[in-house]
Amino acid sequence: MKSTNNTRITEFVLVGFSDVLQIQYFLFIVFLCILKISLLTHMFRIILYHFSPNLHTPMYFFLANFSILEICYLSTVIPKLLVNLLSQKKTITFYGCAAQMNCFLLLGSAECYMLAAMAYDRYNAICHPLVYNIIMKKIVCIRLVIGCWLIGATIGVLQTTLIFSLPFCSSNKINNFYCDNPPLMSLACNNTEFNQIIMLVFTFIIIIGPFVLTVVSYGNIIWTILKHHSAGMRKKVFSTCTSHLIVVFMFYGSATSMYLRPKSSYGMDEEKSLSLIYTIIAPLMNPFIYTLRNSDIKNAVKKMKLYIETKLHN
Template sequence: MSTVNQTLNTDFTLVDLTEKPQLKLLLFVLFFLMYIITLIGNLSIIVAYKLSPNLQNPMYFFLSNFSFLEMFYISTTVPKMLANFLSENKSISSYGCAAQLYCVLLLAGTEFYILAAMAYDRYNAICHPLLYTVIMRKIACIQLIVGSWAIGATNALLHTTFTFTLPYCGSHKLNSFFCDIPVLLKLACKDTFLNEIIVFILGGGMAVGSLILTIISYVKIISTILNIHSTSGRKKAFSTCTSHLIVVTIFYGSVFFMYLRPKSSYGKDEDKLVNIMYTIITPLLNPFIYSLRNKEVEIAMKKILNRMAAALMPHTT
């Protein structure tokens, strides 16, 4: 308990992406614009799902929940990073650091299993089209979403608890723009072998488990697609999966690189680029990946914009 109290009374210092003053304002503007575009893009998908009758199916239910998660995800790290660009005080309290770490791990863990649920949805749509509406009932979709959040919450609680039972010493300077397990372990005053094992077994097991579920779904999907005799049919079936596969590849690749490594390689400057990839770039790209490759989403958004324009026209005359 004394170790926990010591840790929770410790302030940490976050590090900007650059030490060059002339670049900080430029990076502030760049990441601020990326943040706003991410929020607008993901919110647009949620609004399109809510207001468009033709999008009322499991695929877009999962996509709207995924978009909500991404808005929450990028909001856990970017606002603090933007504030630090403009402030000389880069500190974050231990409670704030623990809360930020918990939220990042919660959302990352939940994203793993929402991606797996989305793959399962595509598997049923392509491999069992006649039973699709029976298997993917509304209650089943809600259970998959709730289960994903429950797994993410449990994983985040365990990792945050184990990380903040460590004593921290030295400068308390984190070589990152947000609180994360690898950079925190780097500052611990005692051996962190047990924590590394916990990250590898619990975190790795959770991530690999969701990846295995996703791979199994896609093996069966690809097998079914290859048995479709029509070229246009194969193309249409595969086009519904490519956006999801792109997001899965980016997210899993960057997260695995960041966490499933020995402590000796933690905290390097290139890790900041990896952090940017899965906490900022992936949420930014998701709306474009899904909407640009999806005619139904494009049509729904155009209809909503046309309705908004029509509603505003009388007030402008």
């Protein structure tokens, strides 16, 4: 239902990427494939962790929890996008939009801190190997994961409450493929200066803060490797760190550009490209980057394959 100054909005229209039917069908196939590949790879990593005792270490504990986050994160945005690509009426209810935004902010915020926790774990493993098992005890890892979820839940509820307490009276068209803070704020008919300040504060809390912690951790790792390890070890660590940092910069960089842009640019088409990077592309790449070059994962896969073959022959 479209809004007027005296009518309360009960649904929003998600503009999406294109109105051309052939392009929509093509995008549907692309995003469906991305969703399937991403879900399968993340689920495989969780199953592999569960059934491989050699992977029951802090590093893989964080990776398994990271995969759980990614599965939920993808499931928040892509299913509705796929439905809208096959529908002429690309709408989402007012409360459905609020629920999607709350889940997206919760999971996105938790993911930012999970990346920082994973970097902190690697920092302790390489820079403090003698006391690593003392620093990264199981209870510490569990508390870090719970802390990531609690921070995400707090940010999600606060931001969603602030946005959906605003009156929307100019339009109900969201120039994006999901409900998010900046495009929704552009639809408000009240002064949103307070909301913009709060969004800026939250951006520093959930994006800039974890990003700095992550970069500092990897910086210390690289410095330690340069000082104390052989050329072969340096090459291996640099290769791993570089691939990890590509994901970190891609995820944090696109999110920062999205949430730190001025209000005058809200609703512009560039938002869709930025959103695409940290909502769909980064979650697709993460399992490959974090596991393909990992010898422990390869060994666990071989053992699982051997176990399955043995069971089948018996």
